[in-house]
Amino acid sequence: MNFPNRETVEELRRTYPEGTLVELVRMNDDYAPPPGTRGTVLYVDDIGTVHVRWSTGSSLGIAYGEDECKIVQKSK
Secondary structure (H helix, E strand, O other), X not given: OOOOOHHHHHHHHHHOOOOOEEEEEEOOOOOOOOOOOEEEXXXXXXXXXXXXXXXXXXXXXXXXXXXXXXXXXXXX
16 A cells, blocks of 8 residues: 655645545445445545545545545535
8 A cells, every 4th residue: 555645645635624525436445335425524544544424324434545536515
């Protein structure tokens, strides 16, 4: 796994603030919700994982450099 530097983590936090609505594009995890599932960003941790509360009830995070999501509606 490739960990981001501090500047990249800060950019991720600006891009995915708490409350942002995202949609899963792909996730490399056997327990991942299906692509197209939407969820709300909870926070971005120090290794750049975007933690999400998915509509399926799952709370798996989007791992930096491994998984992909897109913003549906940015938090204000």
